[in-house]
Amino acid sequence: MCWAAVDDRIDLFEQVFEHGSMTGSEATASRVTALDQARLLLAQAKDRKSAQKSLLKAAAEAPSVARVQQALDTAGVDRELPTHPAVGVLLAGASLRGGSVYSVRGSAALVMALMAGPSAEGAWCGVVGVPSFGAEAARGLGVDLERLVLVPDPGPEWLSVVAALVDALTVVVVRPPGEVTPGEASRLAARLRTRGAMLIAYGSWPGSEARFEIESNTWTGLGDGEGLLTARRATVAVTGRRAAVRARHELWLPAPDGTIRSTGTSEARPEEWADQIGAVG
Numbered sequence: 001m002c003w004a005a006v007d008d009r010i011d012l013f014e015q016v017f018e019h020g021s022m023t024g025s026e027a028t029a030s031r032v033t034a035l036d037q038a039r040l041l042l043a044q045a046k047d048r049k050s051a052q053k054s055l056l057k058a059a060a061e062a063p064s065v066a067r068v069q070q071a072l073d074t075a076g077v078d079r080e081l082p083t084h085p086a087v088g089v090l091l092a093g094a095s096l097r098g099g100s101v102y103s104v105r106g107s108a109a110l111v112m113a114l115m116a117g118p119s120a121e122g123a124w125c126g127v128v129g130v131p132s133f134g135a136e137a138a139r140g141l142g143v144d145l146e147r148l149v150l151v152p153d154p155g156p157e158w159l160s161v162v163a164a165l166v167d168a169l170t171v172v173v174v175r176p177p178g179e180v181t182p183g184e185a186s187r188l189a190a191r192l193r194t195r196g197a198m199l200i201a202y203g204s205w206p207g208s209e210a211r212f213e214i215e216s217n218t219w220t221g222l223g224d225g226e227g228l229l230t231a232r233r234a235t236v237a238v239t240g241r242r243a244a245v246r247a248r249h250e251l252w253l254p255a256p257d258g259t260i261r262s263t264g265t266s267e268a269r270p271e272e273w274a275d276q277i278g279a280v281g
Contacts (some may be wrong), residue, residue, distance in 0.1 A: 081170070081198060082121040084113045084142070089262040090212060090238050090249055098170070098196035101189065103205040106214030107234065108134065109141070109253045113260045114200050115171055116142035123147065123170035128154050128162050130175045130202060140258060159184060166197045175202040182206045211239045215248070220256075231256045233263060 080095040087096065096102070096117065104111050108130075119125050120142040127133050131152035139145055149169065154161040158177060165172045166188070185206040192199055201208065218233045234253045239246050250265040 079196060081123070082117040084117040084260070086251055086260045086262055087113055087117060089251075089266075090236060090247075091210065092247065096198060097209070098198055099193040100209040101185075101192065101199045101201060101205055101207065102210050102212070103201040103203065103208040104212045105203060107212075107236075107253055108132075108202075109137070109232075109260060110212055110214070110236070110251075111173055111200055111202055112138045112141045112143060115173060118171050118198070119143045119147060124149070124168070125171040126151070126165040126169045126173065128165065128172065128174040129158055129177060130173065141260060159188070162199070163188060163191055166191050166195055166199070169197060171198050171200065173200045173202060176205070180205055207241060209241050213237045213239075214253075 083095045124147045126149040128151045215235045220231045250263040
């Protein structure tokens with residue numbers, strides 16, 4: 001089965017809940033390679049970061065600002081990242097961690113939920129190889145579009161583009177165009193650990209710290225051949241790299257009010273699962 005094709009069909013349904021999307025033509029510069037484009041976008045992002053640092057420096061008399069800046073400068077690469085409450089449920093209370101890879105199969109909304117926690121707290125994010133990425137849907141879940149870099153069509157240089165973004169951003173999402181080799185995954189993992197960045201793979205990825213897979217869906221809102229989709233109830237299977245337990249949780253992806261949250265139903269041994277996830281990273 002071609003998972004990319006399946007994911008594309010699921011994306012189409014999920015976009016029923018979006019008010020708009022950002023297409024490749026809006027982000028792709030003409031006559032430049034995808035890697036050149038990524039570098040250009042990063043340069044623009046760094047300019048904005050530089051302006052923000054200047055403002056912090058100007059306000060350096062405030063002890064609280066100085067302490068915050070010092071904490072940011074000295075943060076370790078193996079650190080906890082802000083985590084969306086629904087993702088926290090999937091991880092049995094554990095947090096997302098910098099230097100790690102998480103893979104998602106079957107839901108663009110879940111990818112956005114993984115992004116939303118760090119982004120809402122000021123982290124810069126990048127999305128590579130997802131031309132159908134729904135910007136408005138992401139905004140609704142808490143992703144800050146002012147701190148978002150999009151490279152819809154990276155071409156054959158996709159891994160170099162991802163590596164370039166990892167050097168500068170906190171969260172990078174990628175949909176690999178094909179199978180990722182263990183060697184490619186290992187080289188990028190070393191870079192992630194060095195930079196303290198988090199990678200979200202839309203599809204399979206060797207050595208993922210946790211894998212999220214949609215096992216079943218129930219859509220609501222359609223009547224007898226008519227009506228509008230209003231909500232999606234999904235069973236999400238979660239497997240940790242070191243865990244022998246495959247946990248299952250039910251999430252609204254999204255709920256009737258547009259949010260992503262737990263339905264309160266799960267199938268797991270919470271203590272053992274939390275210990276396993278906590279050991280990861």
